[in-house]
Amino acid sequence: MDWYESYYDDVYRFILFMLGDKQLCEDFVHDTFVRAYTAVERFDMRSSVKTWLFSIAKHLVLDEIRKRKRRKLFPFEKEIPSSLNVEQLFEHKEAVIELMSEIQKLKPNYRMVIILKMVEDCSTKEISDILDWSEAKVRKTLSRALHSLRKMSLKEEGGGQFGQTL
Protein backbone atom coordinates (compact mmCIF):
# COMPACT_ATOMS: atom_id res chain seq x y z
CA MET A 1 0.00 0.00 0.00
CA ASP A 2 2.95 2.35 -0.63
CA TRP A 3 1.03 4.25 -3.28
CA TYR A 4 -1.80 4.76 -0.88
CA GLU A 5 0.42 6.21 1.83
CA SER A 6 2.19 8.46 -0.67
CA TYR A 7 -0.70 9.78 -2.68
CA TYR A 8 -3.82 9.45 -0.57
CA ASP A 9 -3.89 13.15 0.37
CA ASP A 10 -3.35 14.31 -3.23
CA VAL A 11 -6.04 12.05 -4.66
CA TYR A 12 -8.47 12.90 -1.86
CA ARG A 13 -8.00 16.66 -2.36
CA PHE A 14 -8.38 16.42 -6.13
CA ILE A 15 -11.63 14.46 -5.90
CA LEU A 16 -13.02 16.54 -3.06
CA PHE A 17 -12.40 19.84 -4.82
CA MET A 18 -13.69 18.48 -8.14
CA LEU A 19 -16.99 17.23 -6.69
CA GLY A 20 -17.43 19.23 -3.47
CA ASP A 21 -19.00 16.19 -1.84
CA LYS A 22 -17.31 14.53 1.09
CA GLN A 23 -19.21 11.23 0.99
CA LEU A 24 -18.73 10.73 -2.73
CA CYS A 25 -15.11 11.71 -2.33
CA GLU A 26 -14.46 8.82 0.06
CA ASP A 27 -16.12 6.39 -2.36
CA PHE A 28 -14.13 7.64 -5.33
CA VAL A 29 -10.83 7.63 -3.42
CA HIS A 30 -11.60 3.99 -2.64
CA ASP A 31 -12.50 3.27 -6.28
CA THR A 32 -9.39 5.04 -7.59
CA PHE A 33 -7.01 2.92 -5.54
CA VAL A 34 -8.95 -0.29 -6.17
CA ARG A 35 -8.77 0.37 -9.92
CA ALA A 36 -5.09 1.16 -9.65
CA TYR A 37 -4.23 -1.99 -7.68
CA THR A 38 -6.37 -4.29 -9.78
CA ALA A 39 -5.13 -2.84 -13.08
CA VAL A 40 -1.51 -2.64 -12.09
CA GLU A 41 -0.52 -4.68 -15.15
CA ARG A 42 -1.82 -1.86 -17.35
CA PHE A 43 0.50 0.66 -15.74
CA ASP A 44 3.29 0.87 -18.27
CA MET A 45 5.70 3.07 -16.27
CA ARG A 46 5.67 5.70 -19.01
CA SER A 47 4.01 8.09 -16.60
CA SER A 48 4.59 8.55 -12.88
CA VAL A 49 2.39 6.77 -10.34
CA LYS A 50 1.01 10.14 -9.30
CA THR A 51 -0.13 11.12 -12.80
CA TRP A 52 -1.54 7.64 -13.33
CA LEU A 53 -3.58 7.81 -10.12
CA PHE A 54 -4.81 11.28 -11.03
CA SER A 55 -5.85 10.11 -14.48
CA ILE A 56 -7.88 7.25 -12.94
CA ALA A 57 -9.50 9.71 -10.51
CA LYS A 58 -10.17 12.08 -13.40
CA HIS A 59 -12.17 9.42 -15.27
CA LEU A 60 -14.23 8.69 -12.16
CA VAL A 61 -15.07 12.31 -11.41
CA LEU A 62 -15.87 13.09 -15.05
CA ASP A 63 -18.24 10.13 -15.12
CA GLU A 64 -19.93 11.42 -11.98
CA ILE A 65 -20.22 14.94 -13.41
CA ARG A 66 -21.70 13.48 -16.59
CA LYS A 67 -24.26 11.54 -14.54
CA ARG A 68 -25.17 14.67 -12.58
CA LYS A 69 -25.59 16.54 -15.84
CA ARG A 70 -27.92 13.87 -17.15
CA ARG A 71 -29.93 13.93 -13.94
CA LYS A 72 -30.30 17.68 -14.29
CA LEU A 73 -31.77 17.17 -17.75
CA PHE A 74 -34.87 15.82 -16.08
CA PRO A 75 -35.45 18.24 -13.20
CA PHE A 76 -39.21 17.74 -13.13
CA GLU A 77 -38.82 14.54 -11.16
CA LYS A 78 -37.33 16.03 -8.03
CA GLU A 79 -35.01 18.75 -6.89
CA ILE A 80 -31.31 17.87 -7.06
CA PRO A 81 -29.71 19.06 -3.82
CA SER A 82 -26.58 21.18 -3.90
CA SER A 83 -23.60 18.89 -3.85
CA LEU A 84 -21.29 21.08 -1.77
CA ASN A 85 -21.20 19.47 1.68
CA VAL A 86 -17.73 20.15 2.95
CA GLU A 87 -18.50 22.68 5.67
CA GLN A 88 -17.48 20.31 8.42
CA LEU A 89 -14.04 19.94 6.86
CA PHE A 90 -13.44 23.68 6.74
CA GLU A 91 -14.96 25.01 9.92
CA HIS A 92 -14.53 28.75 10.39
CA LYS A 93 -13.00 29.06 6.94
CA GLU A 94 -15.80 30.71 5.04
CA ALA A 95 -13.43 32.28 2.51
CA VAL A 96 -12.03 28.86 1.58
CA ILE A 97 -15.51 27.41 1.21
CA GLU A 98 -16.41 30.37 -0.97
CA LEU A 99 -13.43 29.72 -3.23
CA MET A 100 -14.38 26.04 -3.41
CA SER A 101 -17.91 27.00 -4.27
CA GLU A 102 -16.64 29.21 -7.10
CA ILE A 103 -14.47 26.36 -8.37
CA GLN A 104 -17.57 24.14 -8.42
CA LYS A 105 -19.26 26.57 -10.77
CA LEU A 106 -16.52 26.25 -13.39
CA LYS A 107 -16.77 23.90 -16.37
CA PRO A 108 -15.29 20.47 -15.53
CA ASN A 109 -12.24 21.02 -17.76
CA TYR A 110 -11.52 24.35 -16.12
CA ARG A 111 -12.07 22.84 -12.70
CA MET A 112 -9.63 19.99 -13.35
CA VAL A 113 -6.86 22.12 -14.71
CA ILE A 114 -7.18 24.76 -12.00
CA ILE A 115 -7.15 22.20 -9.16
CA LEU A 116 -4.18 20.34 -10.63
CA LYS A 117 -2.23 23.56 -11.06
CA MET A 118 -3.24 25.74 -8.13
CA VAL A 119 -3.88 23.12 -5.47
CA GLU A 120 -1.85 20.09 -6.48
CA ASP A 121 0.97 22.20 -7.90
CA CYS A 122 1.42 19.88 -10.89
CA SER A 123 3.69 20.96 -13.74
CA THR A 124 2.24 21.64 -17.19
CA LYS A 125 3.81 18.39 -18.38
CA GLU A 126 2.20 16.43 -15.55
CA ILE A 127 -1.21 18.00 -16.24
CA SER A 128 -0.81 17.23 -19.92
CA ASP A 129 -0.13 13.56 -19.04
CA ILE A 130 -3.07 13.36 -16.64
CA LEU A 131 -5.61 14.98 -18.91
CA ASP A 132 -4.19 13.56 -22.12
CA TRP A 133 -3.95 17.06 -23.61
CA SER A 134 -1.12 18.89 -25.33
CA GLU A 135 0.88 21.26 -23.14
CA ALA A 136 -0.40 24.18 -25.25
CA LYS A 137 -3.98 23.16 -24.51
CA VAL A 138 -3.19 22.92 -20.80
CA ARG A 139 -1.76 26.45 -20.78
CA LYS A 140 -4.64 27.88 -22.79
CA THR A 141 -7.32 26.15 -20.69
CA LEU A 142 -5.65 27.20 -17.45
CA SER A 143 -5.54 30.80 -18.58
CA ARG A 144 -9.24 30.71 -19.50
CA ALA A 145 -10.14 28.96 -16.25
CA LEU A 146 -8.36 31.58 -14.16
CA HIS A 147 -10.01 34.30 -16.19
CA SER A 148 -13.45 32.76 -15.52
CA LEU A 149 -12.70 32.49 -11.83
CA ARG A 150 -11.54 36.10 -11.74
CA LYS A 151 -14.67 37.28 -13.52
CA MET A 152 -16.84 35.27 -11.17
CA SER A 153 -15.11 36.71 -8.15
CA LEU A 154 -15.35 40.30 -9.40
CA LYS A 155 -19.02 39.82 -10.18
CA GLU A 156 -19.87 38.37 -6.78
CA GLU A 157 -17.73 40.65 -4.67
CA GLY A 158 -17.90 43.74 -6.83
CA GLY A 159 -14.22 44.27 -6.16
CA GLY A 160 -10.80 43.31 -7.36
CA GLN A 161 -9.59 40.71 -4.94
CA PHE A 162 -8.03 38.81 -7.80
CA GLY A 163 -4.97 40.69 -8.91
CA GLN A 164 -3.80 40.94 -12.47
CA THR A 165 -0.94 38.53 -11.84
CA LEU A 166 -3.21 35.53 -11.28
Place this chain on the structure above:
Amino acid sequence: MGKHYDDQWKQLQQFQPPSYEKDQIKQRIWQTIREEPVKKLPRIFPPLKGLVTTCLLILICGSFLWLIFQQSGEPQTAANPSIDYENFSWGLEDVYSKKADEGLELFQEKQSVPVGTVKEVTEEEMKTITAKLPMFVEKELEHFPYPTTMYIEHVKMMDTVQRYHFFIPDKEKWIYFTFDYPKLEYAEIFHAMSTLTFDGKKPYSHDEQLYVNHGYGSMLFPVGLKPYSITSYKEIYYWDEGSDKAYSKYIETILSSRGWERKAFGGKSHTFVSVDGNEVVSITWNGKELIYEFDYPNSEE
Protein backbone atom coordinates in the same frame (compact mmCIF):
# COMPACT_ATOMS: atom_id res chain seq x y z
CA MET B 1 -2.64 37.09 -7.36
CA GLY B 2 -4.12 39.05 -4.48
CA LYS B 3 -2.83 38.13 -1.05
CA HIS B 4 -6.32 37.22 0.11
CA TYR B 5 -6.60 34.61 -2.65
CA ASP B 6 -3.03 33.47 -2.17
CA ASP B 7 -4.01 32.55 1.36
CA GLN B 8 -7.09 30.67 0.22
CA TRP B 9 -5.17 28.65 -2.37
CA LYS B 10 -2.56 27.91 0.27
CA GLN B 11 -5.24 26.66 2.64
CA LEU B 12 -6.63 24.40 -0.08
CA GLN B 13 -3.12 23.12 -0.82
CA GLN B 14 -2.49 22.42 2.84
CA PHE B 15 -5.80 20.74 3.45
CA GLN B 16 -5.32 17.26 4.86
CA PRO B 17 -8.14 14.73 5.04
CA PRO B 18 -8.96 13.43 8.53
CA SER B 19 -6.59 10.60 9.45
CA TYR B 20 -9.32 8.27 10.74
CA GLU B 21 -10.91 8.34 7.28
CA LYS B 22 -7.60 7.41 5.73
CA ASP B 23 -7.51 4.20 7.75
CA GLN B 24 -11.17 3.43 7.12
CA ILE B 25 -10.79 3.81 3.37
CA LYS B 26 -7.61 1.74 3.45
CA GLN B 27 -9.51 -1.09 5.13
CA ARG B 28 -12.27 -0.85 2.54
CA ILE B 29 -9.75 -0.97 -0.30
CA TRP B 30 -8.15 -4.10 1.13
CA GLN B 31 -11.51 -5.73 1.57
CA THR B 32 -12.56 -4.93 -2.00
CA ILE B 33 -9.27 -6.15 -3.44
CA ARG B 34 -9.58 -9.41 -1.50
CA GLU B 35 -13.07 -9.91 -2.93
CA GLU B 36 -11.99 -9.11 -6.51
CA PRO B 37 -11.66 -12.05 -8.89
CA VAL B 38 -8.15 -13.46 -8.80
CA LYS B 39 -7.62 -12.87 -12.53
CA LYS B 40 -7.44 -9.16 -11.86
CA LEU B 41 -4.48 -9.46 -9.54
CA PRO B 42 -1.77 -11.21 -11.50
CA ARG B 43 1.19 -9.45 -9.96
CA ILE B 44 -0.11 -9.23 -6.46
CA PHE B 45 -0.84 -12.91 -5.97
CA PRO B 46 1.15 -14.74 -8.66
CA PRO B 47 1.17 -18.11 -6.80
CA LEU B 48 -2.64 -18.22 -7.01
CA LYS B 49 -2.47 -18.39 -10.81
CA GLY B 50 -1.51 -22.06 -10.80
CA LEU B 51 -4.21 -22.91 -8.30
CA VAL B 52 -6.86 -21.11 -10.32
CA THR B 53 -5.74 -22.85 -13.53
CA THR B 54 -5.96 -26.25 -11.81
CA CYS B 55 -9.43 -25.49 -10.44
CA LEU B 56 -10.58 -24.36 -13.86
CA LEU B 57 -9.21 -27.51 -15.45
CA ILE B 58 -11.02 -29.69 -12.89
CA LEU B 59 -14.19 -27.69 -13.45
CA ILE B 60 -14.02 -28.01 -17.24
CA CYS B 61 -13.21 -31.74 -17.12
CA GLY B 62 -15.96 -32.27 -14.52
CA SER B 63 -18.51 -30.43 -16.65
CA PHE B 64 -17.44 -32.46 -19.68
CA LEU B 65 -17.84 -35.76 -17.84
CA TRP B 66 -21.17 -34.62 -16.43
CA LEU B 67 -22.37 -33.82 -19.94
CA ILE B 68 -21.31 -37.26 -21.20
CA PHE B 69 -23.13 -38.99 -18.33
CA GLN B 70 -26.17 -36.84 -18.92
CA GLN B 71 -26.34 -37.77 -22.58
CA SER B 72 -25.63 -41.48 -22.18
CA GLY B 73 -27.89 -41.99 -19.15
CA GLU B 74 -31.49 -40.89 -19.26
CA PRO B 75 -33.55 -41.18 -22.40
CA GLN B 76 -34.08 -37.81 -24.08
CA THR B 77 -37.80 -37.63 -23.48
CA ALA B 78 -37.64 -34.15 -22.03
CA ALA B 79 -35.39 -32.89 -24.80
CA ASN B 80 -36.71 -29.36 -24.62
CA PRO B 81 -37.41 -28.54 -21.01
CA SER B 82 -38.60 -25.04 -20.13
CA ILE B 83 -35.98 -22.53 -19.11
CA ASP B 84 -35.86 -21.66 -15.45
CA TYR B 85 -35.49 -17.93 -15.94
CA GLU B 86 -34.38 -17.33 -12.37
CA ASN B 87 -31.24 -19.38 -12.79
CA PHE B 88 -28.86 -17.69 -15.16
CA SER B 89 -25.39 -16.18 -15.25
CA TRP B 90 -23.52 -13.72 -17.44
CA GLY B 91 -20.20 -11.96 -17.84
CA LEU B 92 -21.39 -8.74 -16.26
CA GLU B 93 -19.82 -9.48 -12.91
CA ASP B 94 -21.15 -6.57 -10.88
CA VAL B 95 -24.81 -6.97 -11.83
CA TYR B 96 -26.78 -9.51 -9.84
CA SER B 97 -30.44 -10.45 -9.43
CA LYS B 98 -32.71 -10.35 -6.38
CA LYS B 99 -36.19 -11.83 -6.02
CA ALA B 100 -38.95 -9.27 -6.26
CA ASP B 101 -42.74 -9.37 -6.11
CA GLU B 102 -42.94 -10.11 -9.79
CA GLY B 103 -39.89 -11.95 -11.09
CA LEU B 104 -36.40 -10.64 -10.40
CA GLU B 105 -34.82 -7.21 -10.05
CA LEU B 106 -31.30 -6.54 -11.27
CA PHE B 107 -28.90 -4.51 -9.15
CA GLN B 108 -25.44 -3.20 -9.79
CA GLU B 109 -22.99 -3.27 -6.91
CA LYS B 110 -22.97 -0.07 -4.86
CA GLN B 111 -26.31 1.01 -6.34
CA SER B 112 -29.48 0.89 -4.28
CA VAL B 113 -31.90 1.31 -7.19
CA PRO B 114 -32.57 -1.55 -9.62
CA VAL B 115 -30.97 -1.31 -13.04
CA GLY B 116 -33.32 -3.80 -14.67
CA THR B 117 -35.79 -6.65 -14.27
CA VAL B 118 -36.31 -10.24 -15.38
CA LYS B 119 -39.59 -12.10 -15.56
CA GLU B 120 -41.63 -14.50 -17.64
CA VAL B 121 -44.46 -13.15 -19.76
CA THR B 122 -47.09 -14.67 -22.01
CA GLU B 123 -47.35 -13.97 -25.74
CA GLU B 124 -50.28 -11.69 -24.99
CA GLU B 125 -48.36 -9.74 -22.36
CA MET B 126 -45.41 -9.36 -24.70
CA LYS B 127 -47.66 -7.90 -27.39
CA THR B 128 -49.18 -5.48 -24.90
CA ILE B 129 -45.76 -4.33 -23.68
CA THR B 130 -44.37 -3.74 -27.17
CA ALA B 131 -47.54 -2.05 -28.42
CA LYS B 132 -48.19 0.27 -25.50
CA LEU B 133 -44.70 1.54 -24.73
CA PRO B 134 -43.00 4.12 -26.97
CA MET B 135 -40.55 1.76 -28.67
CA PHE B 136 -38.16 3.38 -31.11
CA VAL B 137 -36.13 0.37 -32.16
CA GLU B 138 -37.14 -3.24 -32.81
CA LYS B 139 -34.45 -5.68 -33.84
CA GLU B 140 -33.67 -9.39 -33.91
CA LEU B 141 -30.24 -9.92 -32.38
CA GLU B 142 -28.53 -12.45 -34.60
CA HIS B 143 -26.04 -14.96 -33.23
CA PHE B 144 -26.71 -14.11 -29.58
CA PRO B 145 -26.71 -17.02 -27.08
CA TYR B 146 -30.49 -17.40 -27.39
CA PRO B 147 -32.89 -16.10 -30.06
CA THR B 148 -33.44 -12.55 -28.83
CA THR B 149 -35.68 -9.70 -29.92
CA MET B 150 -34.66 -6.26 -28.71
CA TYR B 151 -36.78 -3.15 -28.30
CA ILE B 152 -35.57 0.26 -27.14
CA GLU B 153 -38.05 2.43 -25.32
CA HIS B 154 -37.69 6.19 -25.03
CA VAL B 155 -38.08 7.01 -21.33
CA LYS B 156 -38.39 10.36 -19.57
CA MET B 157 -37.28 9.74 -16.03
CA MET B 158 -34.76 11.42 -13.81
CA ASP B 159 -32.30 8.56 -13.98
CA THR B 160 -33.35 6.72 -17.13
CA VAL B 161 -33.50 7.95 -20.70
CA GLN B 162 -33.78 4.63 -22.53
CA ARG B 163 -35.06 1.25 -21.46
CA TYR B 164 -33.87 -1.83 -23.29
CA HIS B 165 -36.35 -4.71 -23.56
CA PHE B 166 -35.18 -8.18 -24.58
CA PHE B 167 -37.51 -11.11 -25.24
CA ILE B 168 -36.31 -14.70 -25.44
CA PRO B 169 -38.84 -17.35 -26.53
CA ASP B 170 -39.38 -20.24 -24.16
CA LYS B 171 -42.07 -22.67 -25.36
CA GLU B 172 -45.33 -20.70 -25.28
CA LYS B 173 -43.87 -17.99 -23.07
CA TRP B 174 -41.15 -15.35 -23.26
CA ILE B 175 -38.34 -14.60 -20.86
CA TYR B 176 -38.29 -10.87 -20.57
CA PHE B 177 -35.29 -8.73 -19.54
CA THR B 178 -35.20 -4.96 -19.14
CA PHE B 179 -32.19 -2.72 -18.55
CA ASP B 180 -32.15 1.00 -17.86
CA TYR B 181 -29.70 3.32 -19.60
CA PRO B 182 -27.67 5.17 -18.30
CA LYS B 183 -27.87 3.25 -15.03
CA LEU B 184 -25.98 0.70 -17.10
CA GLU B 185 -23.91 1.70 -20.12
CA TYR B 186 -24.86 0.36 -23.55
CA ALA B 187 -21.75 -1.82 -23.61
CA GLU B 188 -22.69 -3.37 -20.27
CA ILE B 189 -26.22 -4.16 -21.42
CA PHE B 190 -24.96 -5.94 -24.53
CA HIS B 191 -22.19 -7.64 -22.59
CA ALA B 192 -24.88 -9.11 -20.30
CA MET B 193 -27.10 -10.34 -23.12
CA SER B 194 -24.25 -11.69 -25.23
CA THR B 195 -22.86 -13.78 -22.35
CA LEU B 196 -26.20 -14.90 -20.93
CA THR B 197 -26.38 -18.56 -19.93
CA PHE B 198 -29.45 -20.23 -18.46
CA ASP B 199 -28.78 -23.24 -16.29
CA GLY B 200 -29.75 -26.37 -18.18
CA LYS B 201 -30.14 -24.66 -21.56
CA LYS B 202 -26.95 -24.53 -23.53
CA PRO B 203 -26.40 -21.17 -25.19
CA TYR B 204 -25.39 -20.83 -28.83
CA SER B 205 -21.79 -19.72 -29.16
CA HIS B 206 -20.91 -17.75 -32.28
CA ASP B 207 -17.30 -18.00 -33.40
CA GLU B 208 -17.11 -14.50 -34.87
CA GLN B 209 -17.17 -11.08 -33.28
CA LEU B 210 -20.66 -9.63 -32.83
CA TYR B 211 -21.39 -5.94 -33.39
CA VAL B 212 -24.22 -3.73 -32.16
CA ASN B 213 -25.31 -0.10 -32.22
CA HIS B 214 -25.27 1.89 -29.00
CA GLY B 215 -28.61 3.61 -28.42
CA TYR B 216 -30.08 5.17 -31.52
CA GLY B 217 -26.64 5.71 -33.11
CA SER B 218 -25.57 4.04 -36.33
CA MET B 219 -21.91 3.44 -35.48
CA LEU B 220 -21.09 -0.22 -34.85
CA PHE B 221 -19.45 -1.27 -31.60
CA PRO B 222 -18.04 -4.72 -30.86
CA VAL B 223 -19.91 -6.70 -28.24
CA GLY B 224 -17.85 -7.45 -25.15
CA LEU B 225 -16.54 -3.98 -24.37
CA LYS B 226 -16.07 -3.00 -20.73
CA PRO B 227 -16.52 0.72 -20.13
CA TYR B 228 -13.51 2.37 -18.52
CA SER B 229 -14.48 6.00 -18.98
CA ILE B 230 -17.47 7.50 -20.73
CA THR B 231 -17.74 11.25 -21.18
CA SER B 232 -19.69 13.33 -23.70
CA TYR B 233 -16.99 13.39 -26.33
CA LYS B 234 -14.73 10.50 -25.42
CA GLU B 235 -15.39 6.88 -24.55
CA ILE B 236 -12.74 4.41 -23.47
CA TYR B 237 -13.41 0.69 -23.25
CA TYR B 238 -11.38 -2.37 -22.41
CA TRP B 239 -11.79 -4.95 -25.14
CA ASP B 240 -10.78 -8.28 -23.66
CA GLU B 241 -11.23 -10.15 -26.93
CA GLY B 242 -9.52 -7.37 -28.88
CA SER B 243 -6.34 -7.86 -30.90
CA ASP B 244 -4.74 -6.11 -33.87
CA LYS B 245 -6.45 -8.64 -36.12
CA ALA B 246 -9.84 -8.20 -34.46
CA TYR B 247 -9.45 -4.42 -34.70
CA SER B 248 -8.67 -4.61 -38.46
CA LYS B 249 -11.75 -6.79 -38.92
CA TYR B 250 -13.79 -4.28 -36.94
CA ILE B 251 -12.64 -1.40 -39.16
CA GLU B 252 -13.45 -3.48 -42.27
CA THR B 253 -16.93 -4.12 -40.87
CA ILE B 254 -17.55 -0.39 -40.37
CA LEU B 255 -16.27 0.32 -43.88
CA SER B 256 -18.60 -2.24 -45.37
CA SER B 257 -21.58 -0.95 -43.42
CA ARG B 258 -23.70 1.83 -44.80
CA GLY B 259 -23.68 5.22 -43.18
CA TRP B 260 -20.00 5.84 -42.50
CA GLU B 261 -17.09 6.95 -44.67
CA ARG B 262 -13.47 6.88 -43.64
CA LYS B 263 -12.06 10.38 -43.53
CA ALA B 264 -8.53 9.64 -42.34
CA PHE B 265 -6.41 6.90 -40.88
CA GLY B 266 -2.94 6.43 -39.57
CA GLY B 267 -1.37 3.84 -37.28
CA LYS B 268 -4.11 2.37 -35.13
CA SER B 269 -6.48 5.33 -35.55
CA HIS B 270 -9.31 5.66 -38.04
CA THR B 271 -11.63 8.63 -38.41
CA PHE B 272 -15.10 8.13 -39.83
CA VAL B 273 -17.65 10.70 -40.85
CA SER B 274 -21.37 9.95 -41.04
CA VAL B 275 -22.85 10.30 -44.53
CA ASP B 276 -24.89 13.32 -43.43
CA GLY B 277 -21.67 14.93 -42.22
CA ASN B 278 -23.08 15.62 -38.76
CA GLU B 279 -20.93 13.22 -36.78
CA VAL B 280 -17.23 12.45 -36.80
CA VAL B 281 -15.93 9.47 -34.85
CA SER B 282 -12.25 8.69 -34.35
CA ILE B 283 -11.51 5.15 -33.23
CA THR B 284 -8.14 4.20 -31.79
CA TRP B 285 -6.91 0.80 -30.66
CA ASN B 286 -3.91 0.97 -28.37
CA GLY B 287 -3.50 -2.73 -27.78
CA LYS B 288 -5.52 -2.65 -24.55
CA GLU B 289 -8.27 -0.14 -24.96
CA LEU B 290 -10.63 0.95 -27.69
CA ILE B 291 -10.97 4.72 -27.64
CA TYR B 292 -13.77 6.65 -29.34
CA GLU B 293 -13.67 10.41 -29.80
CA PHE B 294 -16.80 12.12 -31.03
CA ASP B 295 -17.24 15.44 -32.79
CA TYR B 296 -20.42 17.05 -34.05
CA PRO B 297 -19.24 19.65 -36.58
CA ASN B 298 -22.64 21.03 -37.57
CA SER B 299 -24.17 21.39 -34.15
CA GLU B 300 -23.78 24.21 -31.67
CA GLU B 301 -22.26 23.47 -28.28
